[in-house]
Amino acid sequence: MDNNHWILTAQCPSRLGTIDAVTGLLYNNQHYITELHSFDDSHSNQFFIRAQFRANASFDEVAFRQEFSVKAEQFDMQWQLRATADKPKIVIMVSKFDHCLNDLLYKHRIGQLSIEIPAIISNHPDLESLAQWHGIPYYHLPVSAETKPAQEAKVMQIIKDVDAELVVLARYMQVLSPQLCQHLEGWAINIHHSLLPGFKGAKPYHQAYEKGVKTVGATAHYINDDLDEGPIIAQGIDSVDHAYYPEDLVAKGRDIERVTLSRAVRYHVEQRVFLNGQRTVVFAD
Template sequence: MSENTLVLCLSCMDRPGIVAAVTTELAELGANIAESNQFWDRQTGQFFMRIAFTSPADAGRDAVERALRPAIARFEMKTTIADLSRKPRIVIMVSKFDHAMLHLLYQIRVGWLGAEVAAIVSNHDDSRGIAEYENIAFHHLPVGRDNKTEQEEKLLQIVQETGADLVVLARYMQILSNRMSTRLFGKVINIHHSFLPSFKGAKPYHQAHARGVKLIGATAHYVTPDLDEGPIIGQETEPVTHAMSADDLVAVGRDIESRVLAKAVKYHVESRVMLNGSKTVVFA
């Protein structure tokens, strides 16, 4: 008999009985829990939980939602249920530096990243050949002072028409407007080529070189109207030395950026990231 493979994420104010209430209902449906993670934020009192499970063919997502309604109402939970049999669709946005995008495409091709690229969007035409080779729709949307609003409307249309679940800024060197960031909140991941909160804005590796740092890094975060201050999903660093030039730091950074972004996208599409105010809970 075929099975459903589902992921339940929930958050609510912490109090006794939450786990028991949820797992009891899943057991009644004949579900088998494959993975369970939970976290209690003592500062805010919020409880977070992620449960991956299989359920019988006749106990799909709708049945799980119905079964959990009493527990959801009792504990005033916020919940999402994802069906892992469906690959999330993503839109990749890129400018001229394509290393992070190429790494995403490779990880999807080899099966490590379970997603489908619905479209590639760029303010330059450089990545068109890659999109054509991968048989992915390519949209060239040049952005200037006079057409930013118009181009963002076209981007929203692409997201809606493709049914995209996530927009990935893979070194897309344009700042999304406050309106766009707000409309797609929690659905846009950016890779910033710096270990935030240090060295925000343009040319962070050159800023780091000027300060003589001994570590450089990259940060994957959700996009918000506050530039480079969205909830952080993942970060990594690499040691550097006084003998390295700014260009050397850029070269080291390319590898870090690619890794960090791919991991962040993977965590998101597997429902491993939960927003906790200005922070995230990541069940890696």
């Protein structure tokens, strides 16, 4: 879409007139709503709305922001306005497994993910040639227990230097420190297999094979200080049976991981995800 298309998102305490506060203003200014989602959470008493709209020919972003800020203040709304043509900057962190990274790079290259990737960070050198082929700077930052604080300081500096809006852990096989988790909470996405917490540690798919699992899947979530327990954005699942050997389960799991992670990234950059305490509200398309 061109710069004439915008996304307006807002959340606020549940109150009468919240939908009209958004749609009424758009209508009064003759902006055409192309997609609309809203949800009122009766448990948290929070209201969430996402409106994608085609602005009229005389659209003035500054004037619109000023007008809507007055309306938003009446409802105690937290809100964002973004052109659909904007491409948020994303830093990808990865170790040796390349399936999720490959998928993100491919969808970025063909325009399916409207993002910029100014940096790829890895604790291994294995995937540098892949980054170079895409013309993306690759930062090899080895890590050990002794060097972890210094390594993570470099990670945070790169993220700051490129002005990243999102960090994606595309199978980055390192446990982040509590300090880095707290710094990235709410704007970093991780992916892991959905066999947790039943099959922890090394070779989870081999453990699952021994128990005769009938489904495998993946979970994409925001990181926080609780390992693999952050607010969930997207999940994928598929059936398996007795004919699946451990290597087949691994292949199936990797395929689900890459699809689930790219979906979660897209939902985030399209502003379809709202944090609601330790849960998420996700307006899937």
